[in-house]
Amino acid sequence: MPLKPDIERPETQSRRVGFAIVGIGELSAEELIPAARTSEHAYVAALVTGERGKGEAFALSLGLTPDDVYTYEEYDRLGERSDVEAVYVVLPNSMHREYVERAAKAGKHVLCEKPLGVNAADAQAIVDACAGAGVQLMTAYRCQYTPEHWAARQAVQEGRLGKIKLLDSIHVQVQDDPEAWRLKLGLAGGGPLPDVGIYSLNTIRFVTGQEPEWVFAAQHQPQGDLRFTEVEESVSFMLGFADGVVANCLTSYGALKTSTLRVLGEEGALLMDPAFPYDGLKLTIEDEAGKFEPSFGSYDQFSQEFDHFAQRVRDGQRPWTPGEEGVQDHVIMDAVYESARSGQVVRLKFVEGQDAFRGTPPEVPGQD
Template identity: 75%
Template sequence: MPLKPDLPLPEAESRRIGFAIVGIGKLSAEELIPAARTSEHAAITALVTDDEEKGRAFARAFDLTDADVYTYDRFEELGAREDVDAVYIVLPNSLHREFTERAARMGKHVLCEKPLSVNAAEAQAMVDACQAANVLLMTAYRCQYTPHHWAARGAVQGGKIGPVKLLDSIHAQAEDDPEAWRMKLDLAGGGPLPDVGIYSLNTVRFVLGTEPEWVFATLHQPKDDPLFREVEESVSFMLGFPDGVVANCLTSYGAHKTTTLRVLGEEGAVLMDPAFTYQGLKVTITDQGGEFQPKLPNPDQFGAEFDHFALCIRGGKLPWTPGEEGVQDHRIMDAIYESARTGQVVRLQPVPGRDAFRGEKPEVQGQEG
């Protein structure tokens, strides 16, 4: 039976861009490794872990060998692997810089989970290290690679809802393990803001294509709750964009799972609910013709990341979400924490133009903006 003409043909694994996954936690096991196996241009060729037994078990499950498993102290041995073109760093935030710099010294490109690091200075050091080594650095902002987010961006920037006035976004989830690394300030760099609140921050910037000029924020950290000994429970932050556009965002580790994005224009609105989940994204657009939901595919978000970065490596092009995009979010988050501490509005460095920190556009269905 012949294949459908529009069915993309994946490359042979020997011709794909090879990735070493650094850190085998839940995200790697349940999302990244399976996603790479179904991608068109990427392949997992090595695993790096602190648990060799677990690494060997995953290697066997995904057609790798024991020789493809490395511990963190053997990380530099990847430098001799011609089939490892890049690393995907999936470690606690405070380790991102170390492993990015180690990878850059080996001449390996870096795809790094969000947030890029723990603050703007650390993130900028990662960008500088990769530029000095002439390797690419991409921030893993999966929501900038989905048809649904591009449809929302297209409706906003294409004028379907008229001039934008207000945005609001919520990303909250309940955490219950005080020993989880994301609840440790020295490992995470913060609480829900850099973990889940960053989705609201980054997606608002992506949909508008412009950068905020000021922030105002407040946070809550319960005094007697052992779960929040080190990090905040909730953050509320306001972003002021050019032309008087204002975004209100809420994030929490102590509230019911919620992921929403709403954009209000003079003549319509865009609603994403859910907005940040791995599957089941939904976008509703209301314009002068009424309310509708565009029919869009639901490709694997992590597979889309892999493929975009693989094509950028092959073509020598700056990724759509390079390290600089991650640094900008850290600048804004640093300002959010400063505002929450001082109770004052914090002004940001003006950034003219559109998509100032982004690179080569990915090929995404629903792409208009």
């Protein structure tokens, strides 16, 4: 539903970063556009859509005009708009590269939905295009901007749980529409793994700050189910880290919606359940002092993303989840699929250091 006109803003538009939202699907309409209204450092300056009427209705609700709405054919004209400093690409995965490259060519900074592309080579081309054009690129990993996930990360990395031994994560949901673009290999690049399984993969990398050394995986693609003629229904994968730390992950398009993250250490454990929805996250930490459930004030995950990226556009610092972070997940997902096909462990290139692919830490509500 279109929103009431956006009249009051925390900053003047001359200081805030103007975004063009590229694609007005469910995520944009229900989450991103409302989130931009509560952002301190960003606002929606233009909309790009295949349905002009729909775009104009949303433009009206934002206090914009029909001239602020562009079709995909008119997309390159954003280069004429000095008030549009960045784009947020919210399109099927296979379209990310084209629309990021076109934005970079027009001199616009890019916030791109995850996964960054359809495979590691595709994602690297996106990174290269933005680097060559001298524009900022951020992968939209919203779970790296919540206080709950940062509290989990701190508990792990500050030793509250003792030496970490095991992690596990489940992210599954039912995808019941055979015509959904997420079930088309050419558009999505895979099934549940790059859509929902990536949350488990990325969050485990985030809370540990480390990169896996190997993967081992299996997948299931049922016969006779029209939903899964092109992509898998389920994937199970194991990640091996230094010092024998092992993570197990399950993802599927065929099971009741569930999202969890568990970390087990020698002296404590933590559980996030649910771990990945837009709101309602719940974290429980258990250590020698007992069980504790931290609570945080209200916030919007997508506003956090907008604000962090807008600040990086202004100060020129590298975003916390830059394009390279998105490429690394693709490297690992490509290895997951390779392992599932071959039935063998796949070794990954050694990555040294903490948070090797991340940039400037974000300002997270409720965190010091």
